[in-house]
Amino acid sequence: MIKELSIQPTCGLHGELSVPGDKSISHRGLILGAISQGTTTLHHFLPAADCLSTLTALQQLGVPIERTGTTVMIRGRGLRGLTQPQQALDMGNAGTATRLLAGLLAGQPFETTLVGDASLSQRPMERVRQPLQAMGAQLQLTGGHLPMLITGRTLHGSCTEMQVASAQVKSALILAALQADRPSTIVEKLPTRDHTERLLRLFGGQIETAADHRTITVHPQPNLIGQSLTIPGDFSSAAFFMTAATIIPNSHVRLTHVGLNSTRTGFLSILQRMGGRVTVDRKLGAGEPVGTLDVRFAQLHPVQVTASEIPAVIDELPLVALLAATADGISTISGAAELRVKETDRIATIVTELQKLGVQITARPDGFVIDGRQSWQQPTEPLASHGDHRIGMTMAISALRVGGPTELVDAEAVNISYPTFFEDLARLNQEV
Numbered sequence: 001m002i003k004e005l006s007i008q009p010t011c012g013l014h015g016e017l018s019v020p021g022d023k024s025i026s027h028r029g030l031i032l033g034a035i036s037q038g039t040t041t042l043h044h045f046l047p048a049a050d051c052l053s054t055l056t057a058l059q060q061l062g063v064p065i066e067r068t069g070t071t072v073m074i075r076g077r078g079l080r081g082l083t084q085p086q087q088a089l090d091m092g093n094a095g096t097a098t099r100l101l102a103g104l105l106a107g108q109p110f111e112t113t114l115v116g117d118a119s120l121s122q123r124p125m126e127r128v129r130q131p132l133q134a135m136g137a138q139l140q141l142t143g144g145h146l147p148m149l150i151t152g153r154t155l156h157g158s159c160t161e162m163q164v165a166s167a168q169v170k171s172a173l174i175l176a177a178l179q180a181d182r183p184s185t186i187v188e189k190l191p192t193r194d195h196t197e198r199l200l201r202l203f204g205g206q207i208e209t210a211a212d213h214r215t216i217t218v219h220p221q222p223n224l225i226g227q228s229l230t231i232p233g234d235f236s237s238a239a240f241f242m243t244a245a246t247i248i249p250n251s252h253v254r255l256t257h258v259g260l261n262s263t264r265t266g267f268l269s270i271l272q273r274m275g276g277r278v279t280v281d282r283k284l285g286a287g288e289p290v291g292t293l294d295v296r297f298a299q300l301h302p303v304q305v306t307a308s309e310i311p312a313v314i315d316e317l318p319l320v321a322l323l324a325a326t327a328d329g330i331s332t333i334s335g336a337a338e339l340r341v342k343e344t345d346r347i348a349t350i351v352t353e354l355q356k357l358g359v360q361i362t363a364r365p366d367g368f369v370i371d372g373r374q375s376w377q378q379p380t381e382p383l384a385s386h387g388d389h390r391i392g393m394t395m396a397i398s399a400l401r402v403g404g405p406t407e408l409v410d411a412e413a414v415n416i417s418y419p420t421f422f423e424d425l426a427r428l429n430q431e432v
């Protein structure tokens with residue numbers, strides 16, 4: 001993969017694309033397959049670096065897993081069949097893998113150490129240690145970060161009021177609660193993506209979500225049974241092409257088999273509110289809603305996004321900033337301080353990068369303000385991913401709209417969630 005790319009302006013994107021499998025569901029499919037009895041087959045698995053970190057870690061925990069392209073076969077070991085790894089598990093760049101495995105390993109009868117790359121080693125882990133400790137877990141952090149030493153213990157069912165709106169922390173608690181001595185209740189701050197709950201039901205677990213969409217009850221010691229499932233396309237990956245088609249004149253793209261779980265599609269609602277031209281054809285997939293998105297170029301209006309909307313659009317907020325940079329007024333995004341603890345501080349990095357294009361964007365502690373009325377300029381220095389896949393892809397889409405060729409450095413960051421991003425972009429750029 002090329003480190004530095006030159007991106008040419010385009011006259012429009014056209015054609016149909018099936019985006020790769022969902023990252024969140026790929027992680028969870030591997031983990032639930034590993035702790036089930038019998039074989040699990042995942043079709044349309046995402047073979048990106050983050051999910052491969054989970055796959056390798058589970059192999060090191062004694063789970064036989066074979067992958068051929070996007071098909072993965074897992075020979076489940078059951079909830080009590082994992083074995084102590086020979087060495088520390090390297091979680092690479094993957095926050096989701098780290099937090100979910102912390103919850104699972106907290107209840108296993110052995111010691112594990114989790115380590116990660118420079119970015120992951122800066123990300124907050126106290127948010128997972130503290131509620132797991134309340135269940136009797138023993139997790140030792142290094143100044144609140146990785147490396148994390150997990151000494152497996154018998155866990156006790158508990159009632160946790162979550163302090164942060166995080167599907168990763170919720171999922172860690174669910175995986176721990178499966179191994180506890182009595183039922184557990186988790187109360188979310190705001191509803192977050194519910195893929196763990198849905199998949200757990202599919203594998204035979206007993207988990208209830210109350211009508212408030214925030215209170216979850218987990219029944220322990222289930223006998224999970226391996227499944228065969230097709231993972232929907234990743235809405236977060238589709239969002240890059242939804243944005244490109246919206247901001248580049250003459251564009252018209254169709255994105256097929258995209259996951260449309262409403263805990264993930266905040267970006268779609270925001271785009272429609274801004275005047276985006278999107279039609280949605282919804283179907284029901286295996287446990288997750290899927291559908292086709294048909295997106296055309298549109299002139300956008302500004303938008304206000306506040307805290308209650310953030311969890312359903314958290315990973316797409318750099319793209320909301322980009323949309324807002326083309327709108328005919330001032331947009332405000334608030335309640336999004338979580339962006340500061342992702343692969344990079346995404347408030348700082350998106351502000352730095354969009355300012356290179358002459359965009360009027362100002363950082364706030366919990367978001368940003370963007371005036372889209374200023375015309376863009378050709379950047380005088382290269383655009384950069386800062387090693388963050390979502391910032392890299394957002395800036396690659398931005399580069400298509402500027403007047404001349406634009407350099408993008410550290411473009412290989414896309415491997416974390418979308419290794420074929422540049423090939424897929426080139427395909428839509430060639431079709432007429």
Ligand SMILES: O=C(O)C1=C[C@@H](OP(=O)(O)O)[C@@H](O)[C@H](O)C1
Pocket residue numbers: 023024025096165166167168169171193314315338
């Ligand atoms: O559970 C998941 O799969 C994810 C949850 C979100 O993180 P938080 O739980 O930290 O909000 C999201 O940003 C991440 O890309 C994937």
Ligand SMILES: C=C(OP(=O)(O)O)C(=O)O
Pocket residue numbers: 050093094095096097315342343390417
């Ligand atoms: C934040 C992300 O992932 P993770 O937390 O799993 O590293 C992401 O994919 O944007």
